[in-house]
Amino acid sequence: MAHYTVEETLQMVLDSEEEFTFSSEEERDSDDERLHFEERLDPKNRAKEPVAKRAKVDKKPTQSWKTETDVDMAPQALRFLPTQEPGPQLRPCDAHTPMSLFKMFFSETAMSILCRNTNAQAARSRAKGHKYKCSDVSISELYRYIGLLFYMAMVKLRSIRDYWRRESLFSVPFPATVMSRDRYRTISWNLHMSHPDADKDNDGKRGTAAHDRLFRVRPLMDSIRLACKAIYHPRRNLAVDERMVACKANTGMTQYVKAKPTRWGFKLFVLADSSNGYTVDFAVYTGKNNFPTGHGLPYDAVTSLLDRTVLGSGYHVYMDNFYTSPKLLTDLFALKFGACGTYRDNRKDCPQNAANSLTNKSVRGSIRWIRDGHLVFVKWMDTREVSVCSTIHAAYTGDTVQRRVKTQNGWRTKTFPCPAPVTAYNHHMGGVDLSDQLLQYYTTQHKTMKWYRKLFLHFLDIAATNAYIVHKELYGTMSHKEFMEELIAELCGVSQKITPKRSSVDHVPVPGAGQASDATAGRRICVLCKAKHVLCFMVLFQ
Template sequence: MDSDSDFEPHIDESDDESWELESETSDSDEITDTESDITNTSSSSAYSTNDTADKTSPKRARSPLDGDDGPPRSLPPFRPGRVQGFQLPDEIRTRTEKSRYLSVVEFFQMFFTLDVVGRLCEYTNESAHTTGISKPEMYKGWFDVEPEEFYRFLALLMYMGILPAPSVERFYSAKSLYNGLWARAFMEKKRFQQLLSFLKVSNREREDPKNKLAKVTFLLEFIQRRCQNLFQPGRNLAIDERMVRNKGRYSFRQYIRDKPTKWGMKLWVIADPETGYTYNFDVYLGKDTGMQGDGGLAYNVVMKLVKRLAGKGYRIFFDNFYTTVKLLKDLFMIGIGACGTILSNRRGFPTELKNVKEFEKGSKRGDYRWSRDEEVLTVQWRDNKTISVMSTFHEANSTVKVTRRTKVDNKFERIEVKQPIAIKDYNKYMGGVDRSDQLINKYHGLRKTNKFWKTLFLHMIDISRVNSYILFNDWRSKNKDVLELRRPNRYTQLDFTEELIRDLAKIALYAQVPVASMHIYHVCHSIIPVVSAKRRNCKLCYDKYQQEKKTNVKCDGCGVHLCFVKKRNCLLAYHTR
């Protein structure tokens, strides 16, 4: 097998050497010069097979009756350099080290490693001691967080994703309907609120003021590298945008009307269509971030995401937002095939295919026509409406049979029509990012916050959880003889997440339901009522009922004014809620 260095990205037109073309046909493909069910093209105004009719036009739309010689050069053979699927981390070399990957938590900790969590603990502790002065109530009773507790914190965030409740208070409520939830088995409510409040993902002193993502860059870059290093995708990949919900105020907040999540941050994502694995991503920071460049925003986004894939024969699928002739040709020059839908008004679209209305009048469902500009093939297919696809690795007349329902004599009947392979492959592989989004959003741990970087932190947990689920399943399929890796045949994402939460929080499978404790975290002092010189609002009455009830009694331990009368003992209720 040739090494990646053998591939030359800048092609000399005079070079007689060519890459080997791999066949796109399958048993169901039909590549033929005569199609009996295609309409008589000589009478159609959309395209003509009569050579004499084309003397006044430099190019014409090609029909299925025309042969396709293919591009002058083909893509390099697919040589990724690694076996498809899970890749052991670089530091794992011996058989003993390999055998230790037997539990779900070990796969999650490949993303949130002990070193990374240690740094997050360091930044969070520093944040608590630095900003605690401005949050005295929250800072009271603070003690430094250690990695073991931080993993429990991550587990609790995931638990709140699989079992959502309206608020954090409901998870800890002792009232009916909510009593018996397991949040207090992870940590007390006040401690969870402290960690969420003082959470920090960066070193404040080293933050670059020009970097909009400075508060979370360290974690984003680490998860990006891990996503790419731990998994070898198949030949086909999809690129699309992903919306992460957050309605806070920041300069790069986006609104996309057609997305299920309309407000939030936009991430450019490249994902594996077979598994939904998030292979690479990049956060969109707005038009003023230098991503426009000479080729435009979409061009630069794609080139940045596929940087590690050059020269290895990958095939990328994307929609009409990204598709341009320049992008497809430049990807081809670096050894990457591309396929995407395109609108007829896009620059570079073949002139001979722009008369879409004429084509629809002179054709029936299943008819297609095409045009080739060296390596770029444009196929136009008539379905319910006309669809145009550009590709650098398909043949024009490669087709498959598909079933469609159509109305004949006021009755719906199923008919078979021909579909170009380029469109079949696009429909099959373009949904990679959508599949990844479905896996992530099913049990996402996002919480309402006006700080965008906290939302990104929570999204990194979700990406790590879903990717580790995919890696674990792949590892199980390759080690079926290992007893510790055996799971039910239908081992779902929910099963994996529940097992991961238990392992991180060290909760037994059949542990007893936790009960509300009278001695909760923030009672770290004696509850002694003392008379104050000033009357102030009872804190519990005001916070809980928005009532201004004055009292001159306060707790000697914490200094909080609370009612202490026969009918209303807020002093006790406040310290035992």
């Protein structure tokens, strides 16, 4: 057992006191822990425990929706700086026909690649044993083939065979004057946008990251996209939305969208000019996210279509609730793009459970808004609740809308206040819808066994519709129907004004011409009637 002197023992006590000495802060924390522990043990204080916890959680102030009576300031307006003057990027001194504008999208370079790949596919088919006759297709012949596709889009018949049907009341003579039915079918069967040998190499990479699902349409698709951005520069307001191309092929890329009129098919993300429906850019959804940002498909779809180096800055982009998120709108604002769109309440960083929100009993025209920096979240009660987010507008600037309301005395028109983002969204969001409407008027889509042919036909629709919009911007003298008729005539190498040929069946004799009367005295005998009379006379007396 160790023995210590008095001095050694005193030093040990001092050392132990120094070891267990607390600072004033530590003493306070220790006292709080002791008191808290005693309160937990005391049954009288157990009921107060949730209140104490709730007090700690509620330290953050709760958000509250503001009303239309509160003043909101819009963020600083972005300066509109497009890389080019908005409108057609063509020399005004040049004259542009429908065919010359169409050839800017389907250039002779793109057509030569299409011819070469089509001829290679035809040679491969003949090597497999197909016995149809097929000479190499030329560029001029392929333009005539496209002209026939547009003709069939305007003159609708039940099947392709009906366009070459003869000696029928419902026969159409024009297609047979352009090319034979067998020739048309041969080109259709072998039409190819990529080289068959390259297709085989790409198919061997299936299941790997190097495999390209759109390889068969890639050459023409890239050419069309570049032409869309080069020939026309959009105005300030743009719209982003989906477009469906009908197809039920089992490719792994077709989608089902319940809200669209065309539910099954390829889904395209489209950027369009809101003022006229011009398709500025598009991307085909392949069933997987090919973008590395990691922020989700809606975010990647919008950011991939908005190329600042091509467009410029200061544009206003409108989108629906599939795309809108605070993250996307904030990042677009940092890139000098304003954005506005409807949003879903369950999206991350959107206001939730805020006080003074709209309810099912809120009167029509009620407005609630919350501003978070450049973002403003607006709710408006129409027939149902509408939620819009914007980095462009103030919450409410005095705009109104008119709605028909049922009263005791019948229906009458009533004026309601409307938030500025909702008014702008309704005005500009229809850009893609307008584009879809123009495409559907004279679409070349029809049944086909090849999925890539469906996209080829859609590329034709985009090229023809964009060419019409550019022609309208330049001249504004033709309707859509007149433009398509002129385009078909030029592609097929014919004239629209064809003088009708008169034949013997067109002759209708004048009633009573063969009767002797004062009304017919001195009238010369019709040559056709005389020839027919002489022929009948000769047959009668043989």
